[in-house]
Amino acid sequence: MTMNNTQLVWFRQDLRLEDNPALYAASQKGHVIAVYLEATKQHQLHHESQAKMGLRLDAVKALRQALNKLSIPLIYQEVSVFDESPQALLNLANQFSCKSLYFNNEYPLNEVIRDNKVEKLFNENNLHTIRFDGDLVLKPSKVRNLKDKPYKVFSAYKKAWLQEFKAIPQGVYPKPKKQLWDLAECEQNDIVNPYNYRDDLWQSGEKNINAKLKQFLPNLFGYAEDRNIPSIQGTSCLSPYLAIGTISARQCIQGIFDAYQTDIEKIYQDTWLSELIWREFYRQILIDNYKRLSKHQPYKQKSESWLNNDIAIERFEAWKNAQTGFPIVDAAMLQLKQTGWMHNRLRMISAMFLNKLCLVDWRWGEKYFMQHLIDGDFASNNGGWQWCSSTGVDSVPYFRIMNPITQSKRFDPTGEFIKKILPQLESLDSKQIHFPDNHVRKTLGYPEPIIDYKSARETALSLLA
Numbered sequence: 001m002t003m004n005n006t007q008l009v010w011f012r013q014d015l016r017l018e019d020n021p022a023l024y025a026a027s028q029k030g031h032v033i034a035v036y037l038e039a040t041k042q043h044q045l046h047h048e049s050q051a052k053m054g055l056r057l058d059a060v061k062a063l064r065q066a067l068n069k070l071s072i073p074l075i076y077q078e079v080s081v082f083d084e085s086p087q088a089l090l091n092l093a094n095q096f097s098c099k100s101l102y103f104n105n106e107y108p109l110n111e112v113i114r115d116n117k118v119e120k121l122f123n124e125n126n127l128h129t130i131r132f133d134g135d136l137v138l139k140p141s142k143v144r145n146l147k148d149k150p151y152k153v154f155s156a157y158k159k160a161w162l163q164e165f166k167a168i169p170q171g172v173y174p175k176p177k178k179q180l181w182d183l184a185e186c187e188q189n190d191i192v193n194p195y196n197y198r199d200d201l202w203q204s205g206e207k208n209i210n211a212k213l214k215q216f217l218p219n220l221f222g223y224a225e226d227r228n229i230p231s232i233q234g235t236s237c238l239s240p241y242l243a244i245g246t247i248s249a250r251q252c253i254q255g256i257f258d259a260y261q262t263d264i265e266k267i268y269q270d271t272w273l274s275e276l277i278w279r280e281f282y283r284q285i286l287i288d289n290y291k292r293l294s295k296h297q298p299y300k301q302k303s304e305s306w307l308n309n310d311i312a313i314e315r316f317e318a319w320k321n322a323q324t325g326f327p328i329v330d331a332a333m334l335q336l337k338q339t340g341w342m343h344n345r346l347r348m349i350s351a352m353f354l355n356k357l358c359l360v361d362w363r364w365g366e367k368y369f370m371q372h373l374i375d376g377d378f379a380s381n382n383g384g385w386q387w388c389s390s391t392g393v394d395s396v397p398y399f400r401i402m403n404p405i406t407q408s409k410r411f412d413p414t415g416e417f418i419k420k421i422l423p424q425l426e427s428l429d430s431k432q433i434h435f436p437d438n439h440v441r442k443t444l445g446y447p448e449p450i451i452d453y454k455s456a457r458e459t460a461l462s463l464l465a
């Protein structure tokens with residue numbers, strides 16, 4: 001198929017038609033051919049979970065269907081590692097006589113290196129690459145302090161972010177118009193999805209995900225409180241789709257505007273909006289420190305007091321296998337295993353438990369989360385773990401250590417969540433459920449606690465100070 005003025009659009013973690021600046025800009029220039037490269041080995045090197053890889057491939061299939069309705073073909077190719085991407089893309093550009101390649105930026109180190117190599121190879125061949133920041137609401141360089149330096153404190157970043165956001169109207173890019181092409185002219189090979197995941201819980205397809213956002217919007221009014229209660233669905237569960245870009249943060253914010261309509265003040269005070277700004281904050285931190293963070297170095301260099309011995313391995317195994325003897329932590333770890341997702345409050349409790357109370361290196365937990373989360377996202381996962389372990393930018397002070405028992409009493413008072421996930425504890429009353437007595441554990445076959453909370457906390461405080 002050779003057409004004049006054909007643009008190649010490279011889809012990555014932006015698997016959507018709407019609010020996709022690269023796709024939109026390309027479609028304004030001429031005909032579009034879309035490409036998706038599945039880097040099978042690279043995704044494993046990045047410890048991405050089966051669940052995320054499975055969801056993403058199903059999202060690519062759904063994207064192809066949606067693109068095909070607009071007579072845009074989507075070429076699917078497998079490469080092993082990122083290094084093979086530049087040549088694969090050049091071959092396609094030559095095959096379809098495309099002069100330009102459009103894509104939305106990604107910010108971790110290997111992605112940056114790959115994209116720079118693509119740009120170099122295209123330039124050497126007198127072809128262009130045209131890049132956008134479709135994963136962010138505001139352009140990376142827009143939110144800076146008076147000295148033109150990145151913010152290190154979230155509250156100040158958020159204030160500046162909101163100021164910038166209010167100043168520039170943020171529309172959502174429309175999806176491209178239907179092309180006048182015969183799809184049969186372009187061979188679109190089958191997409192085989194070898195990955196298992198809970199596709200009964202997680203849907204793909206942009207339309208379904210937009211509907212999911214709409215369904216969630218009435219919950220915004222109770223979100224500030226409900227978001228902390230794991231037994232109810234108080235949060236959007238949109239993170240898997242934001243991670244692979246089936247929906248954008250800008251579309252979510254558009255939803256907030258729809259929900260509050262003319263009540264502008266409420267929009268800017270909205271707690272869910274704040275969470276979306278946290279997402280932007282961690283992305284900005286990654287952009288400014290991508291070499292260091294992508295190598296899993298702490299944002300703040302501190303003396304490291306983690307155990308590096310058999311005890312650490314034993315504790316890590318117990319944590320992974322939901323055998324810590326702390327019901328809220330074990331239920332959290334099982335939720336992750338069973339669904340590929342974990343509630344935010346539980347991510348904080350289980351991360352601090354592993355790192356501060358068990359003194360296991362936060363990077364072990366970061367990697368394990370990535371290997372199991374369906375929403376595994378480098379910037380947010382690294383940011384979350386460094387926040388919990390007090391090594392990150394604007395992280396909790398070292399002495400803030402969530403007590404898994406009091407957290408459990410506060411956020412799961414009757415044990416409703418715990419019992420749903422750990423049915424062996426179903427018979428326990430609200431006194432026993434958060435930390436059963438030893439004889440109760442024995443009767444129910446529930447493990448003894450792997451640490452003594454009080455002494456673990458004291459040890460942590462003396463080591464981490």
Ligand SMILES: Cc1cc2nc3c(=O)[nH]c(=O)nc-3n(C[C@H](O)[C@H](O)[C@H](O)COP(=O)(O)OP(=O)(O)OC[C@H]3O[C@@H](n4cnc5c(N)ncnc54)[C@H](O)[C@@H]3O)c2cc1C
Nearest residue numbers: 235236237238239275279344347375376377380381384385
């Ligand atoms: C240790 C740890 C690891 C984490 N790892 C990830 C991860 O790999 N991927 C991921 O998307 N989030 C991660 N988070 C952040 C947060 O837990 C999830 O984004 C959230 O639980 C997703 O559920 P939701 O979509 O229902 O969120 P909602 O409450 O509905 O929030 C909407 C969106 O805002 C963003 N968001 C919310 N909270 C945060 C936050 N604290 N930091 C950054 N973005 C946020 C997410 O994109 C989320 O989908 C992690 C947090 C911690 C403490």
